[in-house]
Amino acid sequence: MISNIRGIRAIYLFEMARFGRTFWTSLMLPVITTALYFVVFGSAIGSRMNEVSNVPYGAFIVPGLMMLTMFTESISNSSFGIYMPKWTGTIYEMLSAPMSPLELLIAYVGAAATKSVIIGSIIFATAHLFVDVQVAHPLLMAAFMVLMAVTFCLFGFIIGIWAQSFEQLQVIPMLVIYPLTFLGGAFYSLDMLPAAWRTVTLFNPVVYLISGFRWTFFGQGDVGIGVSMSAVALFLALCLGVIFWMFRTGYRLKN
Amino acid sequence: MTVMTPVLEISGLGKTYKSGHVALSAVDLTINKGEIFALLGPNGAGKTTLISIVCGIVTASSGTVTVAGHDHGRDYRAARTMIGLVPQELHTDAFETVMATVSFSRGLFGKPRDPAFIEQLLRDLSLWDKRGSKIMELSGGMKRRVMIAKALSHEPEILFLDEPTAGVDVELRRDMWNMVRSLRERGVTIILTTHYIEEAEEMADRVGVISKGRLILVEEKNALIKKMGRKTLTLNLAEPLGAVPEELAQWKVELAAEGHELVYEFDSQAEATGVPSLLRRMSDLGIQFKDLNTKQSSLEDIFVGLVHESGAAQEQAA
Ligand SMILES: Nc1ncnc2c1ncn2[C@@H]1O[C@H](COP(=O)(O)OP(=O)(O)OP(=O)(O)O)[C@@H](O)[C@H]1O
Ligand SMILES: [Mg+2]
Numbered sequence: 373m374i375s376n377i378r379g380i381r382a383i384y385l386f387e388m389a390r391f392g393r394t395f396w397t398s399l400m401l402p403v404i405t406t407a408l409y410f411v412v413f414g415s416a417i418g419s420r421m422n423e424v425s426n427v428p429y430g431a432f433i434v435p436g437l438m439m440l441t442m443f444t445e446s447i448s449n450s451s452f453g454i455y456m457p458k459w460t461g462t463i464y465e466m467l468s469a470p471m472s473p474l475e476l477l478i479a480y481v482g483a484a485a486t487k488s489v490i491i492g493s494i495i496f497a498t499a500h501l502f503v504d505v506q507v508a509h510p511l512l513m514a515a516f517m518v519l520m521a522v523t524f525c526l527f528g529f530i531i532g533i534w535a536q537s538f539e540q541l542q543v544i545p546m547l548v549i550y551p552l553t554f555l556g557g558a559f560y561s562l563d564m565l566p567a568a569w570r571t572v573t574l575f576n577p578v579v580y581l582i583s584g585f586r587w588t589f590f591g592q593g594d595v596g597i598g599v600s601m602s603a604v605a606l607f608l609a610l611c612l613g614v615i616f617w618m619f620r621t622g623y624r625l626k627n
Numbered sequence: 628m629t630v631m632t633p634v635l636e637i638s639g640l641g642k643t644y645k646s647g648h649v650a651l652s653a654v655d656l657t658i659n660k661g662e663i664f665a666l667l668g669p670n671g672a673g674k675t676t677l678i679s680i681v682c683g684i685v686t687a688s689s690g691t692v693t694v695a696g697h698d699h700g701r702d703y704r705a706a707r708t709m710i711g712l713v714p715q716e717l718h719t720d721a722f723e724t725v726m727a728t729v730s731f732s733r734g735l736f737g738k739p740r741d742p743a744f745i746e747q748l749l750r751d752l753s754l755w756d757k758r759g760s761k762i763m764e765l766s767g768g769m770k771r772r773v774m775i776a777k778a779l780s781h782e783p784e785i786l787f788l789d790e791p792t793a794g795v796d797v798e799l800r801r802d803m804w805n806m807v808r809s810l811r812e813r814g815v816t817i818i819l820t821t822h823y824i825e826e827a828e829e830m831a832d833r834v835g836v837i838s839k840g841r842l843i844l845v846e847e848k849n850a851l852i853k854k855m856g857r858k859t860l861t862l863n864l865a866e867p868l869g870a871v872p873e874e875l876a877q878w879k880v881e882l883a884a885e886g887h888e889l890v891y892e893f894d895s896q897a898e899a900t901g902v903p904s905l906l907r908r909m910s911d912l913g914i915q916f917k918d919l920n921t922k923q924s925s926l927e928d929i930f931v932g933l934v935h936e937s938g939a940a941q942e943q944a945a
Pocket of ligand 2: 715
């Protein structure tokens, strides 16, 4: 299944070079966004808020902020990565190369996930300029970050193959993931919501992901870490299943 | 070529697109190692579809493709490693440099880096000076060279050129022909499609004609040239003629356009075409003409003839 390592490396480096061309915007965007969130939520609102579950509000929003940006970045980078060759027609070369679908997947998703992890780390570093954040389980936190990056990049890959226009490419991250994340407890604890609304929120799958990530920071989340991990595993399995099906049928890749 | 080793074997290949359009039906074709094969056919005949299936870009609806003994589905790595493709359309990464994109292609096909080889390749294609340029800064002809360099970057043994000279100037076309010849000398098998008859004449060892998804003819080039060697001379007469004069009967000329034109068909490959003697005799007879033109029976004419024939044959069979 995996033997063309040079092929994987070629695509991976190509994708990383593509990110490199927009290095400063890619870098500045998360830094500025983080700074803005901290000014608005951390300082302006946070100063009027008490601690959330014994965690200062400024620190409390760090994991949510990281996830919010990483989700959308993962999806858009990964979907763009595979959509572009489809759009420009250069996909012919990938299809005619001695590369297995799995190798293509590893190369594209690997590159996009790398970028997401870098961005996540930049946000984490930037956050330290504003607040003091202690991470309870650093290794788990790093692992969770990588896992989230990979999962959402897989999801982005599916969107990139499915999309037939730039509009479709934007629709899911902007209209589905962003609001779900925003409402998924990125900036508040579910305990702060009225009971009815809390029940509704529990139908939002993103809640479990953010809660899990927050757990690696503070040792506590809206739901148990076991529930979070199950949700992550489920989402990952779902994405892999869909991709497996797409490759088997040549869905929207081959005529 | 004394020993013919098949390097590409296509059998019973069929393709029906999702739209229901039958682009290929039951194509059988064997390409020998080291030959140059020209695939000819009108627009929409199925040339690109055929090439795309062999290269793994389009999936066949039926049939098999074997590349040097490797089934191109089951054993796709071995099969694809041997093949280089220059597609009909110019698909390029606008922001990449020439050097980067050609090296990328080599890596994609699993070959180790080889800067000396890439340098030679770029020099051969007159791209070395442009190696640092972004592809979007290049002219169309230069982009086509880049596509060729990409296809050759992994040292394929079979090269597909899908209309390599469409929209290309005379000089580049000549370069391309030279390149094809030198590749052949190195033992590379080349399959090209074209709409230019000179190209097939100039380059190919064998020619295949495809029409409406059927391969209706595969022939040695020389045999085909004989068929295409016929020319027509049309003379626009100053005064219309009512009938062909007795004295011109030996040329088997015909009248057209209500006697305003005299049409003479001849074999341009023959020693004596009969044209000078015909003109001399006409001037003896005092038949004046205002203008004249000669026309080579084009590939298109032959297609039309063949297509009609095969169409009629199919109807009869049905
Ligand atoms: N993706 C597709 N979906 C449906 N029909 C297609 C598709 N691609 C090609 N066709 C049809 O299949 C037929 C063969 O197309 P193909 O591109 O193979 O022709 P061609 O011989 O290369 O023509 P040309 O000389 O114009 O390049 C055409 O009628 C074309 O419209
Ligand atoms: Mg074509």
